[in-house]
Amino acid sequence: MRLLGDDILTEEGEFIINMGPQHPSTHGVLHLKIWLEGETIKRVQPHLGYIHRSIEKMSESLSYRNFIFATSRMDYLSAHMNNEACALAVEQGLEVEVPQRAKVIRTLMAELTRLSSHQLWWGCTGLDLGAVTPFFYAFREREAIMSIMEETCGARLTQNYMVPGGVMADLHPDFQKHTKEVLTQIKDKLHEYDEVLSGNVIFEQRTKGVGFLSKEDAISYGCTGPMARASGVSCDIRKLKPYSAYDQVQFEEILDTGGDCYARYMVRMAEMKQSVSIIEQLIDNIPEGDFQAKTKNVIKLPKGEFYQRVETARGELGVYLVSDGAASPYRIKYRSPNFSNLSALPHMAKGAKIGDLVAIMATIDLVIPDIDR
Amino acid sequence: MFLKEYFGTIYKASKSLLTGMKLTGYYFFHPKEIQTHEYPDNRGTLKMADRFRGEVIMPHDANNEHRCTGCQACEIACPNGTIKIITKQEIQPDGKKKKRIDTFVYHLELCTMCNLCVVACPSDAIVMGQTFEHSVYDKKQLKKVLNKPGSKLMEGVE
Numbered sequence: 001m002r003l004l005g006d007d008i009l010t011e012e013g014e015f016i017i018n019m020g021p022q023h024p025s026t027h028g029v030l031h032l033k034i035w036l037e038g039e040t041i042k043r044v045q046p047h048l049g050y051i052h053r054s055i056e057k058m059s060e061s062l063s064y065r066n067f068i069f070a071t072s073r074m075d076y077l078s079a080h081m082n083n084e085a086c087a088l089a090v091e092q093g094l095e096v097e098v099p100q101r102a103k104v105i106r107t108l109m110a111e112l113t114r115l116s117s118h119q120l121w122w123g124c125t126g127l128d129l130g131a132v133t134p135f136f137y138a139f140r141e142r143e144a145i146m147s148i149m150e151e152t153c154g155a156r157l158t159q160n161y162m163v164p165g166g167v168m169a170d171l172h173p174d175f176q177k178h179t180k181e182v183l184t185q186i187k188d189k190l191h192e193y194d195e196v197l198s199g200n201v202i203f204e205q206r207t208k209g210v211g212f213l214s215k216e217d218a219i220s221y222g223c224t225g226p227m228a229r230a231s232g233v234s235c236d237i238r239k240l241k242p243y244s245a246y247d248q249v250q251f252e253e254i255l256d257t258g259g260d261c262y263a264r265y266m267v268r269m270a271e272m273k274q275s276v277s278i279i280e281q282l283i284d285n286i287p288e289g290d291f292q293a294k295t296k297n298v299i300k301l302p303k304g305e306f307y308q309r310v311e312t313a314r315g316e317l318g319v320y321l322v323s324d325g326a327a328s329p330y331r332i333k334y335r336s337p338n339f340s341n342l343s344a345l346p347h348m349a350k351g352a353k354i355g356d357l358v359a360i361m362a363t364i365d366l367v368i369p370d371i372d373r
Numbered sequence: 374m375f376l377k378e379y380f381g382t383i384y385k386a387s388k389s390l391l392t393g394m395k396l397t398g399y400y401f402f403h404p405k406e407i408q409t410h411e412y413p414d415n416r417g418t419l420k421m422a423d424r425f426r427g428e429v430i431m432p433h434d435a436n437n438e439h440r441c442t443g444c445q446a447c448e449i450a451c452p453n454g455t456i457k458i459i460t461k462q463e464i465q466p467d468g469k470k471k472k473r474i475d476t477f478v479y480h481l482e483l484c485t486m487c488n489l490c491v492v493a494c495p496s497d498a499i500v501m502g503q504t505f506e507h508s509v510y511d512k513k514q515l516k517k518v519l520n521k522p523g524s525k526l527m528e529g530v531e
Contacts, residue, residue: 066452069487133397147422154424154501160487168488169424196393201386 008093014042014097019357021050027124030342030367039353044346049098052372059332062068064090064164064299067329072158075370077117078312080109081259083162089308089319090164090244093301100245102166102233108162108282110274110310112179115186117313118146118272121365125265126197128362129206134197139188144182145177148175164299166292183276191273198269207261211348211360221347222340225273225315227364230256230263237311249281274343275324300327313340338370421503426486429456429479430502431519438527439520441498443474450493455483474520481507482515496530 019032026032029050035043055074059067068086072079084106091098097116124140146156152172161168197203213223218231228235236253238246253269256263302322308319315337322331341364349357400406412419421427433439443460461475491499499519511517 062452066450066489069452069489070483150425151422152424154422154488155486158485158487160489163492169494172424174424184427192396195396199389200393201389204389 007303013037021047026368027366030366030368030371031164034354034357034359041349041352041354044349044357046342046345047203051369053369055333055373056334060329063328064301067157068162068164068334069160071334072160073369074311074334074373075314075338075367076157077120077367078110078113078314079158080106080113080161081310081312081319083160084110084244084320085308086239087162088310089306089321090122090299090301092306092308093304093321093323094164094295094299096164096165096293096295098293100226100287101237101289102291102293103285104248104282105167105171105291106162107249108179108279108286109149109159109167110244111278112145112148112333113277114313115272115279116142116149118268118275119145120198121313122193125362127228128358129203131197131200131203134193137189137192137196141182143174144185148178148182148258151175151178154292163292165295166290168292170291171286172341176283176286176342179279183279183283186272186276190276193269198265204262206355206359207363210261210352211363213344213348215257215346217344218259221344223315223344224337224340225311225313226254226267227264227315227341227344229254230267231259232257235316237309237316241309243308243310247280249278251278261284261359268365283350298327300325301329311335313336314367314370315341334373336370336373338366338368342366342371407488420468421505423503424501425503425505426479426488426501427505428486428502428507429484429490429499429519431477431499433521433524434527437521437524439498439524440496440527440530441474441477442496442526442530443472445496446493446495447490447499452487452489453483453485455480456483456490464514473526477519480515481517482512498530 014064014134015036017034017036019034020026021029021031023030031047031050034041035046046330053073055070058070062070068083070080071086075348091329117244119138119142123135123142126132126134126138137206149159150156152169152175153161154169207265212343213221213231215232218228218233223231223233224235226264232255234240234253234255237243238251251274254267258266301321303325304323306319306321306323308321310317316335317337318333318335319334320331321334324330348360352360414434431439431441441458443458445458445460448456457478457480458471459475459478462470463473465471486501488501491501507515
């Protein structure tokens with residue numbers, strides 16, 4: 001396409017603006033090139049690569065114990081699930097049996113991470129749509145979860161707690177007590193979330209009917225996670241192909257048929273309640289025993305290909321691991337949920353207004369480092 | 374009919390706004406229920422969790438002795454090349470030569486606090502410290518030597 005004038009007007013009279021890469025509502029270095037006619041969006045083109053750190057290539061020179069730490073930096077809000085996916089893929093090759101205690105600990109940690117991730121998303125959605133107060137309410141509960149992480153795993157965000165064979169350290173003696181306190185706090189406060197944002201008339205008008213994604217489109221764009229479930233696609237890996245201790249707990253897969261921003265919002269709000277219920281079922285039934293299976297000092301996987309899927313807070317993360325029998329992986333490929341979810345953005349934003357684009361991006365719940373890796 | 378709907382919408386809208394305002398108003402008059410830490414002011418009482426990973430440190434006892442044998446297991450375990458151990462041959466009182474550490478170089482600027490070195494250490498020579506205020510004016514100050522000058526290997530650690 002030939003550009004005229006100051007490179008901002010096309011021949012058809014469309015106005016081109018750039019959103020990002022340092023725009024407050026893109027939550028990171030996402031660059032969107034937007035073709036506008038008036039205030040209506042004609043076309044959106046995401047430009048990627050601003051935060052590419054070549055984690056996949058880097059992992060090829062690291063041992064099977066070492067490469068896991070880097071995945072915390074992909075989707076940093078679900079660091080536990082990323083680490084778990086890698087650990088599970090390596091265990092698949094090693095054919096070790098993970099102790100029951102480690103499985104339950106992994107599930108507990110993953111659900112706590114999902115809660116904290118959804119809470120941050122809830123706060124940021126409010127922030128993007130002009131409500132600053134929810135952010136502080138969300139971070140109040142999130143801070144409590146973060147201190148649990150700090151206490152048991154040693155870090156707040158990039159925990160690196162999952163190792164091949166189990167978890168790195170045993171639970172902190174106070175873990176159960178503190179987790180129960182946090183659960184009571186969250187259950188007390190979840191109704192506030194609905195009062196301050198869900199029922200708000202301005203919020204409803206900005207999200208209802210905005211950014212519609214049909215079931216067929218969600219499947220063809222490869223969307224996963226709450227985004228696809230809001231369009232009615234059943235895709236929860238925890239249900240379809242249970243890993244860790246998800247086969248021992250009862251929970252519902254939240255489905256909605258709305259397909260718009262409000263449906264995506266409601267799916268995540270309901271998922272928070274499901275996460276609380278999963279943690280409640282497990283917190284009193286942590287089996288005794290080892291927290292880590294015995295593995296060799298230098299891990300070598302047999303020749304072959306291993307694939308592991310987990311459900312992160314944003315969707316399905318796949319780890320594809322090729323081994324040539326050496327002490328480090330021959331090739332690693334991550335199928336990250338955010339990349340596929342972002343691919344549906346141009347479709348959803350077509351014909352919407354600029355303000356709607358912010359609402360759409362907020363409810364996709366993008367984490368940019370996961371797109372580029 | 375139209376009027377009823379019109380005023381119904383207005384009523385519902387104002388009600389939803391007031392519900393939210395009631396909650397924010399409650400917290401406006403109960404500021405202590407929102408927890409915020411006044412960080413630089415609470416330095417004296419701020420205690421980090423025991424397992425908090427701030428930096429790698431090498432504990433020395435009262436006799437200036439550490440537990441590091443110089444096996445370089447941590448150097449191999451580190452994904453980023455943060456640790457560099459320089460060893461030397463030390464002549465023991467009985468005349469035998471033994472490998473001892475000369476300098477244990479730790480690059481804080483490369484460290485991601487992943488804890489893999491501490492897990493790999495067979496003699497518990499290094500642990501994670503709880504300090505977190507690492508900012509300095511010159512990046513050369515981030516390169517640290519962990520073994521104290523004149524320190525020796527602890528008796529009985531092999």
